[in-house]
Amino acid sequence: MPPEILSRYVELLASHPWNSGTLYALGLEARAELERARAGLASLLGAQPSELVFTSGGTEANNLAVHACAGATSGGSAWVSSTAHPSLANPLRGLRDRGWRLWELPVTVSGALAVDPLGTLEKPDLVAVEWVNNELGFVQPLEALLDEVARRAPRARVIVDGVQGFAKLPTPKLDRLHAFSLGAHKIGGPPGCGALLLHGFPEPRPLMFGGGQEGGWRPGTVAVPAVAAFLAAAQRARGLAAPPWPGEVFSGAAPKPLRDPATPYSPYIWTLDTSPVEGEVLMHHLEAKDIVIGLGSACSSHKRGLSPAHRAAGLSEHQSRRTLRVSFAPGQPASEVAGALAALVVEWRALLRYFN
């Protein structure tokens, strides 16, 4: 966590441990802090504060979005991006038990959604995609997808997982969406904190039951220090540029970024083709030098087999094992990024003799 966000978080833990649902003065103060965070985040999204529900993170936000948008309906047709994060794809798969039919949206070779071929799919009641892919970093063509949905199925509900793009890229227009998920820890906020923007729901449809907090959408005492630090992190991240990609470090024999020139990508997520060196071996060698780099998404790195994004982008298991995902934080100094990547290239060259 950036030091200024951490100190704001700790300061609020000390000064606002109170339950924002109570009526005593300190509870009302906590409530005011909570509503400040809600209003601040809503204004960054161009939404109404009443449309924002705080959650325990992006996973809960995605699960709640699917639950809200699928309603109590048994049967229906849903389109889901084949590269969606498991916290979005898995609750959608769960709808099959209630008679829903699921269509995985085809992607181009770089992983981005191929909107044109969607004309052949069954008309959807629900559409769910990620805005920025968490592994390959591509940015989905949301406007084109929303145009296609408006043309084919104007009554369909649309969920967009905004976790990897929020506060890092300019916010897309959200007025045609029904649910947009956010997570705090991707932008230097506290882990275990997120939010869901819900648009166009006359009644709450909670996943859990309890005291009716968050407009009836999400019961439980809200973690006020966490949501206030989430707002501080979002405001900070919005004002910062991504560190520039130090292309010069990769001249000569070096890992190659997996990027298709025709596709827009987030400047915060890069996947490198490290062949013939295995990504995991390179990762552990860099770790020994205090450079922490992921293999793919954190939630899939402990599992065997291809991740959804790698499979959809057409990587074989052999190729997938020879990739490394590099991600940056907003405001990370350019020199730090260039230094870490230069060390990566040096390490990769040293490892080549073991893999050739």
Ligand SMILES: Cc1ncc(COP(=O)(O)O)c(C=O)c1O
């Ligand atoms: C695109 C995307 N959606 C959802 C999540 C889940 O968010 P959280 O870790 O806050 O539950 C992640 C986390 O990596 C993600 O990258």
